[in-house]
Amino acid sequence: xxxxxxxxxxxxxxxxxxxxxxxxxxxxxxxxxxxxxxxxxxxxxxxxxxxxxxxxxxxxxxxxxxxxxxxxxxxxxxxxxxxxxxxxxxxxxxxxxxxxxxxxxxxxxxxxxxxxxxxxxxxxxxxxxxxxxxxxxxxxxxxxxxxxxxxxxxxxxxxxxxxxxxxxxxxxxxxxxxxxxxxxxxxxxxxxxxxxxxxxxxxxxxxxxxxxxxxxxxx
Numbered sequence: 001x002x003x004x005x006x007x008x009x010x011x012x013x014x015x016x017x018x019x020x021x022x023x024x025x026x027x028x029x030x031x032x033x034x035x036x037x038x039x040x041x042x043x044x045x046x047x048x049x050x051x052x053x054x055x056x057x058x059x060x061x062x063x064x065x066x067x068x069x070x071x072x073x074x075x076x077x078x079x080x081x082x083x084x085x086x087x088x089x090x091x092x093x094x095x096x097x098x099x100x101x102x103x104x105x106x107x108x109x110x111x112x113x114x115x116x117x118x119x120x121x122x123x124x125x126x127x128x129x130x131x132x133x134x135x136x137x138x139x140x141x142x143x144x145x146x147x148x149x150x151x152x153x154x155x156x157x158x159x160x161x162x163x164x165x166x167x168x169x170x171x172x173x174x175x176x177x178x179x180x181x182x183x184x185x186x187x188x189x190x191x192x193x194x195x196x197x198x199x200x201x202x203x204x205x206x207x208x209x210x211x212x213x214x215x216x217x218x219x
Contacts, residue, residue, distance in 0.1 A: 019196045026192060030185040037181065038174050045170045046145075050134065053147035053163040056083070056090075060161060061151055076108040084110040091144060092164035094119075095151070096127045104128065107159075119162075123148060127160040136167065143167040 060079060080093045094109040096119045104119040104127045119127070126133040126148035133148040148162045 022196075023189065023192065026189055027185075030181065030188075034178055034181045034185075038178055041174055041177055042170065045173065046134065049145060049165055049167075049170070050132070050147055052089070053165070054132070054149055056087075056163055057149040057151060057161050080108055080110045089165055090163060091166055092162075094162045094164075096123050096148070096160045096162060097153070098127050098158040122146070123160070123162060126150070126162070127158050130158065130160070143171055 076095050083093050084090055092111050094106045094114060096104050097107045098104050104124045106114050106117050106119060109115050122133050122135040125131060130150040135146045137144050137146060144164050145167050146162045146164050148160045151159050151161045153159045
């Protein structure tokens with residue numbers, strides 16, 4: 001009769017440090033994906049805002065051309081007031097003009113309190129250099145963008161039109177996108193953790209009780 005030795009069965013599983021590294025890589029990948037997709041979405045929506053603003057500027061330029069340059073500021077003022085009334089997406093419209101002393105001033109605006117006030121550096125950049133400028137602003141917990149584009153007026157003076165639009169719809173769209181990705185990320189990470197725990201249990205060493213009688217082997 002021979003006594004068989006108790007056998008200890010060991011299976012090597014994925015080390016804990018490799019599991020942690022895997023989770024860190026997953027979290028990093030999801031974070032990068034959220035950043036890149038959010039940025040891409042923001043750029044796409046910003047282009048839609050810019051295209052809308054430029055279509056309005058083109059329409060106003062056409063109106064100015066048909067009316068031989070709108071020689072009177074009052075004519076501009078009526079157009080801007082009517083524009084805000086008929087288009088709810090537009091919060092404010094201002095006409096900036098470069099004066100002889102180099103200052104850039106609002107000569108007309110749907111916000112009458114801003115008339116004759118000097119513009120910002122962005123307003124000067126758009127007006128003096130005849131460039132399209134995107135300027136985001138926060139006013140009383142509201143997020144706006146002012147898209148500035150050059151316009152033609154009588155006499156060839158440098159002028160630009162600033163169109164304020166609410167960015168809240170864009171921000172909400174981006175937050176909803178980020179929330180969806182976050183939910184998917186949590187589900188995937190939870191599934192991976194469950195899988196790793198399951199593998200760890202299966203790969204844990206299984207010991208034979210040394211007090212258990214040894215199996216007799218046939219001679």
